[in-house]
Amino acid sequence: MTTTPTSPAERLRDLCGGRVHLPGDPGYDVARTPWNLAVDQRPAAVAVPHSAAEVADVVRAAAAAGLRVAPQSSGHGAGPFMQRDLGDAVLVRLHELTGVTVDPAARTARVLGGTLWQDVVAAAAPHGLTALHGSSPDVAVAGYTLGGGLSFYGRRHGLAANSLRAVEVVTAEGSLVRATADDHPDLFWALRGGGGSFGVVVALELDLLPYADVFAGMLLWDRERAPEVVPAWAAWTREVPESVTTSLRVMSFPPLPDLPPFLSGRQLVVVDGAVLEDDDRAAELLAPLRALGPEMDTFARIPAAGLTGVHMDPPAPAPAVADHAVLAELPEEAVAAYLGAVGPGSTTSLLFAELRHLGGALGRPAEGGGVTSHLEGAYALFCVAIAPTPEAAAQGVADAAAACAAMAAWTTGTHVLNFSDVPVDLATVHSDRYERLRAVRAAVDPAGVFLAQHPVD
Ligand SMILES: Cc1cc2nc3c(=O)[nH]c(=O)nc-3n(C[C@H](O)[C@H](O)[C@H](O)COP(=O)(O)OP(=O)(O)OC[C@H]3O[C@@H](n4cnc5c(N)ncnc54)[C@H](O)[C@@H]3O)c2cc1C
Incomplete structure (x- = not known):
């Protein structure tokens, strides 16, 4: 016997090995709670993928169900969602998609989409290396770097977004794209400071700093x-x-x-x-x-x-x-x-x-x-x-x-x-660059599936 889905989000229920939580499910409240506990976000569903393939499944199913997709790693930056009802969105929480691989010779690290800075710093330290992390160990690399990234190394080494060499993203159609200066350069440009409007980041490759x-x-x-x-x-x-x-x-x-x-x-x-x-x-x-x-x-x-x-x-x-x-x-x-x-x-x-x-x-x-x-x-x-x-x-x-x-x-x-704890009008931040940002968004996400805390509309 088949059951009739009662909400569009029901169609996602069997994804991620069952780690999809809908309102009323026992795991929903824990799964929807961001680091910033003042934000009472209540999405249509919360998905907790363990792999890029599971992320792609969620994005495709959400888009097919007419739902938006809000990527979130730690929830440190959830503040703007105080002003945005997430009832039309699937929250994709990346905190179980984590891991760091350091290449000491190249002085780079590849980190999975939900990794926290403390794990990058710990993996780099045995090689006498570190990274352009911020003040807090449990902020995630993805949201911090997509937003620019202000470090105590910053006045010497610049914004963390400039340390990115590659970003692997699940796009709105559920494809995995690796954006670099040479491949998908417009997307790579937009990701480095444009926020989470362009896809779910499942991995980042970044330069490390030579400080033990x-x-x-x-x-x-x-x-x-x-x-x-x-x-x-x-x-x-x-x-x-x-x-x-x-x-x-x-x-x-x-x-x-x-x-x-x-x-x-x-x-x-x-x-x-x-x-x-x-x-x-x-x-x-x-x-x-x-x-x-x-x-x-x-x-x-x-x-x-x-x-x-x-x-x-x-x-x-x-x-x-x-x-x-x-x-x-x-x-x-x-x-x-x-x-x-x-x-x-x-x-x-x-x-x-x-x-x-x-x-x-x-x-x-x-x-x-x-x-x-x-x-x-x-x-x-x-x-x-x-x-x-x-x-x-x-x-x-x-x-x-x-x-x-x-x-x-x-x-x-x-x-x-x-x-910024409230949604920022990115046109005021990026001024003459905003039209290019919108064009990249229109190219990679024409239906506007992704929902970032500071959206590119
Ligand atoms: C205690 C504290 C200390 C901080 N210190 C600093 C600091 O020193 N320097 C600094 O620059 N900032 C700092 N911040 C701000 C922090 O960098 C932002 O809140 C940032 O958005 C957090 O990223 P996150 O991924 O941890 O948070 P999240 O809330 O998970 O993400 C914020 C947004 O980033 C996007 N995003 C996150 N993960 C993904 C992903 N995998 N794929 C696609 N989009 C994604 C989404 O749009 C999401 O809404 C601090 C914040 C706090 C609360």
Whole structure:
């Protein structure tokens, strides 16, 4: 006896060895939950493929059933789906399609579609190599790199998207395509900064960096010291060479037993990042900040794999809301505005308001690069609040927006896709490149099957 499908998604039920979860199934809630726990995404189905062939089966079946396909690796970037009902989409979660193969001679790694940075870094380390990863170990390579990819190696080595040599994608018709500078060059161009609108990425091949160790760490002061530290860091970042990539955050931690005493219940100002110099030169460069007498100073030479720990990103999924802006500069007036918004005496609910130093190789177009080969602007402002309840989320959204608004006089109006918690109009980001991006999308996905958090429409 055959049963009549009750929803289009029922047609996918037997795919992926049964790892397709529909609303009401026992596995649905776990499978649909992204890293960002504030995002209550409720797709028509969640598929958890173990191979590129299973991904292709899901894409073909979803398209035939009139459903869209939303690829997701870790769910760190799920924020924009707060504003998008996924009821017409199959969420393809790639977290079980993982693995890393390092070619030490070529200094490259091939990583499967859902692999996390921590696994790439661990596989590269025995060869004295590392990668253009971000601040957090459990962000996935795919979403981070398709969105550009801002690393603490960035001012010297540029965006992670420029480190891609090949991207293997399951297209809307269910074919597996390997895009490189020579094969499918338009698709390769679009994938490097255009996001997840072009297919499900099932593997990426990327250049590694020749660092076995790195001078890195953080400096920490009580927030009361922010009026000295923030202007000093702003002036310092105007002078430091490209070998230095750092961030400054004003942070507020709730009193929690899980947090170490130096964080629990404290309001702080923290500078962290990497200095790609020998120890003496690194110490010389850091001297002006160390002269401000930080309460903690962990800057030292560490194994390169340790760089994913210096930013103290949450070690497990968390509910968060965010807002961001790109700043063209950070003059004294902007520092004063930042301090007014989040410095001593302010009562914002933000966990942190971060200023990431851009420029250097991050600011220069890369030869032969993709749609996002560099970032305009001098600093990325990234404001994040923990949002365990709808009320906290509403307050956090308001406070993050207020902190960004306080800096409006210095913003460029553009976006760093990876820091955007709401769907970004890519036409504003890619301006004169947007028509080419749309043309690539129309060629590889004419029916608009793929649904990215920052869509190309
Ligand atoms: C704690 C934390 C720290 C961060 N630190 C940094 C940082 O240092 N530098 C930085 O640049 N960014 C950083 N980010 C932002 C992060 O890079 C983005 O959220 C990025 O989108 C995460 O990629 P993901 O694949 O892990 O997330 P996901 O939410 O899984 O993916 C985001 C989007 O990428 C696309 N995508 C993901 N996987 C695939 C795939 N296999 N095929 C096709 N499309 C795919 C989809 O469009 C998806 O909607 C951080 C975020 C958090 C929460």
